[in-house]
Amino acid sequence: MPIKLHKKLLLTGAAGGLGMVLRTRLKANCSLLRLSDRVAFGAAEADEEIMLADLADAAAVDSIVAGVDAIIHMGGVSVEGPFAPIMQANILGVVNLYEAARKHGVNRVIFASSNHVTGFYRQDQTITADHAPRPDGFYALSKAFGENLSRLYFDRYGIETACVRIGSSFAEPLDRRMLATWLSFDDLHRLITACLTTPVLGHSIVFGMSHNAVTWWDNAKARHIGYVPLDSSDIFRDAVYAKTQMPDASDPATVYQGGGFVKAGPF
Amino acid sequence: MPIKLHKKLLLTGAAGGLGMVLRTRLKANCSLLRLSDRVAFGAAEADEEIMLADLADAAAVDSIVAGVDAIIHMGGVSVEGPFAPIMQANILGVVNLYEAARKHGVNRVIFASSNHVTGFYRQDQTITADHAPRPDGFYALSKAFGENLSRLYFDRYGIETACVRIGSSFAEPLDRRMLATWLSFDDLHRLITACLTTPVLGHSIVFGMSHNAVTWWDNAKARHIGYVPLDSSDIFRDAVYAKTQMPDASDPATVYQGGGFVKAGPF
Amino acid sequence: MPIKLHKKLLLTGAAGGLGMVLRTRLKANCSLLRLSDRVAFGAAEADEEIMLADLADAAAVDSIVAGVDAIIHMGGVSVEGPFAPIMQANILGVVNLYEAARKHGVNRVIFASSNHVTGFYRQDQTITADHAPRPDGFYALSKAFGENLSRLYFDRYGIETACVRIGSSFAEPLDRRMLATWLSFDDLHRLITACLTTPVLGHSIVFGMSHNAVTWWDNAKARHIGYVPLDSSDIFRDAVYAKTQMPDASDPATVYQGGGFVKAGPF
Amino acid sequence: MPIKLHKKLLLTGAAGGLGMVLRTRLKANCSLLRLSDRVAFGAAEADEEIMLADLADAAAVDSIVAGVDAIIHMGGVSVEGPFAPIMQANILGVVNLYEAARKHGVNRVIFASSNHVTGFYRQDQTITADHAPRPDGFYALSKAFGENLSRLYFDRYGIETACVRIGSSFAEPLDRRMLATWLSFDDLHRLITACLTTPVLGHSIVFGMSHNAVTWWDNAKARHIGYVPLDSSDIFRDAVYAKTQMPDASDPATVYQGGGFVKAGPF
Amino acid sequence: MPIKLHKKLLLTGAAGGLGMVLRTRLKANCSLLRLSDRVAFGAAEADEEIMLADLADAAAVDSIVAGVDAIIHMGGVSVEGPFAPIMQANILGVVNLYEAARKHGVNRVIFASSNHVTGFYRQDQTITADHAPRPDGFYALSKAFGENLSRLYFDRYGIETACVRIGSSFAEPLDRRMLATWLSFDDLHRLITACLTTPVLGHSIVFGMSHNAVTWWDNAKARHIGYVPLDSSDIFRDAVYAKTQMPDASDPATVYQGGGFVKAGPF
């Protein structure tokens, strides 16, 4: 049961896949949930307000940030693709977001980063938040940029950020790789709730995963957040194995943590 | 259920807060529990004996150590304050204690150290036993001294010590910081029991905390002790949040692990 | 419930103590279990075939490896003793095994290594897979050789190996040391199953232990294997303490992780 | 004396301060030096060719990269300032450069990164290439982006890059901070020469500094490059102290490695 | 040639061995050198003033600290011995010194610590400033106390300290151990000068040694100080070997870095 600490939270990317997942759940965390996305996505429900904004538009971003207590930033491009739109939404967009946060005194951000920031580590390696980025594409590069930017705004202005390197957040794991990377919707919400409520968040990198048996990530550096996953991919294990093949050990998509992203494009 | 391995244990500081907590529980660990404190605190009960001693008095300390199998050293000053009494009880006192142990062949000590030894680390950092001390005051300095002293007596004379960096050992957590630092009375006893019974204790630093969700400490270096906490601050979480405010992020007492100690005094 | 991924598995050392333990359990992992040992040990049962081989005999080893999908290598000398037979079975033998695997394209091996590879670390130290070997005798040296050899075959030929540093795999722990080192038969099987089924095994060192309270080993580097022990020595703790003495703290067999091995021989 | 290994080298930013420094020196490293900058800067001299290109223009960048053996990338914005032009020249620009390198098979790049990538570390800390970025502004963020991008192109396409985190490359050190960060022009050239000629460059981060007594950086991870600085700020030490004040210890520009950059802007 | 940055420096322990060595040399660093010791030691010379103080006397210490720009603290007990006088001079004394520095706004201290703080490391180990203390006696414990205390005053009040773990500072090395630990008088002065003049000292631990071939210490964490030793024990090597025996490898004084201190006392 999340603790309602905040009056007004901003959720960007509210019309996206995880945005919709969080829209219902985050109402428990605040009195009013401000939802934002690039284009219209329907009407506000109770305890909601909707404000549209293109992340590359600094003035629009300034507007949606004004007046909120904290930000859950799920917006932007979330798949690999050509660089130009990623640069606009994920690089310029995140600069706009933090500039707005700085101007309006918003001191806590939950930033949706990605496991692809370290996608070029092997699947037989355990990674901590101290391992250097090894991005697997343009999308990953933009997320690494956001992590560095948030570090700058913490070091210089004290704005706290949790960079949540989301694994694979789906209703259930779809393939063998996702048995390691799966993050249930409820655990995603638990993790965000923990980031919102822990007394000192600092600038933290936390891997967004459920309590899976196979994993490549170590959240020991993020214990101060108090995230306790309650779900696990293990209950899906037999089913996933039954419907998938042993992966080809010579395929980079098998060897590296980023899976198929490590060979997507170039565009 | 603790294992009764010892004939005679010495508990110093027996009239203090945690001393009283341990007085009843430690009887299960030994045939006779010798209780000591600075001034009279009542009569011995069954399977107890009482011997008074000022820790700064070498001869008195020698007397209480003679004949015991192991020592649980809870005595001395346990709060921040002027240096002189801390020096007498916690610095000279611990020298007296280990000299007595050396002379009488007592080879295992459980030393009540404190989380304040590392009080100037931030609350968004995870600390292990390998992190250098960053004491937050005179009290913390005296505990760091005791840790170093016990290392000397291990390296030179083989006396084994567990330096238990006790977090906040109260009946329940009183504020948001204690959700991270809380050590239940029963877990305190479990930890001491583990230190008393593990075959090889060596010189170990172990953080005294229950199984709390938010934590800043990593006991990976103390696995040989076999301490398994069974309590957690999590059941108190909602109540603590309900009765306390979001802490001021610009207050050193919020930022640093030592909490209010980091700005106590000077005296 | 293990997943039956393999058609044919080879189990060497099938007539040994752990070989017999695994013979029944591994049938669930494959369609046909090929059993091998040095001398005859009875008839094949359903879904089994038996092929004898002296590990020092390259041609014989080549025969038993031909046609299998993966190897569980439990064969060879498993106790401390004179060097010559250890060299034949465990050094030349493992060269023969990997050469055969290379020739026949067998790409995954579960190699029974031993906790004695790091037997000269102290019992108050926590060891990871990154700690340098400190072997406690000739047997341990041969296991360290096998670990290095399997690294070579991974680096050069891509053959994946899990070096399982087995602790004490008995029906139950027999002394206080084994409370730390115990690996239940079922957990041994769970660990091997995990090694056989994880998508990317790489070259991994994993400590073979159950979920014991006291432990000296940290499997954080082997999370990609997904081994989850379900047994614990803790239920035997009181009984073991009741029937054993507090160990002599000045005895190397007490101080070091290898126990009695650190003073066995010389031969 | 540099070794002339290359037929054609590309130097971007050739009209900039360090570009002019390198223009004369790099001729010794190649048969033909291709010089590029955004706007016209005079005529080619012997063994030179000049090709203009705006880094944000992918086609133009493709043209200047075609046909060279290796790239020394000094181009782009080199000071702190508003984000938009930095994004165009240093983020989009470096994407364009590496895409061109990939298409044309140019396998070695010397990338002018900056000490400002780690500008928010304190001046009493020693930093290695393994320390996480702590950029001190938009310029620094763009350089961190370039470092990550070059890692991607190494992991995915094998293009080798030396990210040279240039300290303060001036004719002589101008203030006390530069006594630590100074890189003489000749040492800059020595470093680039080493990067061009070492057999295996890989993806390397190397701090660009002379052999100064006071330093904050450790190049131990870059020994394979074989850079040996021959100059030192020490000969300027007395003069610099004579003409500068003891810096204000409470000024972030004194405390942090980035100096004045850590408080430049916002724009 | 040291740089004269300070108006008034305080040198404690001025009548001791190293105090006398520094008395003449430190005049080059300041306009007026205040000399202090416990008992009278003669008259002030040009550019000197003498103020006596017992370090255990808080008021006296306050007096000698008032009005100086920085402190070189060589005072106190400098050999192993009974605990009581060490506690007075080195523990209470250093508390008095830092309290005085805090009150009078003296922001930089050079603290004479000792290699004996890590005296129980072996002579075949390389120690950095990150290794935990392993003091070899009461004297070493008091120096470890001073290091921790200075860390507290840095974390809380911003007073910068260099803890100089002095090796063996004699006119020349007297035995084989000193070939590793030797610090020439001139290098001692160079080190103190560097500590006084580096722009940001922070809280630093630096091993006080000359440029000796055999060494056990790594000053990589103290590069920001800019200490460059110019002397070496190597020129004394043949002479020392000629007049000393190969040490007994089974003697703790041979094995441990602290040499004879590791078996001095108890008192």
Added chain:
Amino acid sequence: MPIKLHKKLLLTGAAGGLGMVLRTRLKANCSLLRLSDRVAFGAAEADEEIMLADLADAAAVDSIVAGVDAIIHMGGVSVEGPFAPIMQANILGVVNLYEAARKHGVNRVIFASSNHVTGFYRQDQTITADHAPRPDGFYALSKAFGENLSRLYFDRYGIETACVRIGSSFAEPLDRRMLATWLSFDDLHRLITACLTTPVLGHSIVFGMSHNAVTWWDNAKARHIGYVPLDSSDIFRDAVYAKTQMPDASDPATVYQGGGFVKAGPF
């Protein structure tokens, strides 16, 4: 000028390439140099004695070890090849050698290990003695075995060993790889002399290289040995580059530290 500390030294492999190099030089280190190899190689000169021994013959090895003060073990197979002879000379041989040392109380051994023990690290990585072995062939495996064996004899019997991972010890560097790995004959002798004379050698791994600009190895863990190389491959650099081609970056022999060994065999 080496110091003559020893009465009688044993040099094995005296007829080999480096054996001959050391034969003349090591006379300065001892009163009598015992030379051994497998087959006759001429007559003893002044201050020499010759004793033949096949390393696989325990009795013969026992004879040559009897009566010496220390051993320089250069004997055995020194190139990649089939496993059987390597096992006899380098695995059984080194067991025989250390068993003899144990029986005869010889407490210091200089063991010629090889850079091939870590041959499968990349040439853009810096390796320390703490990096796990990644042997590049059978020869390398046998050297890793010797390193582990010597660790066992140190942990159990206190016999000190320097495992010298010799790079490329030739009259001069022959190719670009050797610019990094070169060890001059005189530096080899200097290194052995340092190992023989340092008061506490312990069990040490030291990379045998001259003071080359390009290097992959870090001897920071071996500072207690006091090895100071005086030669450098740098003077041969231009000549080597002039007569060799830029290596093929896709060739494992270029990428890995072991050079051609990483693709030698299989046999």
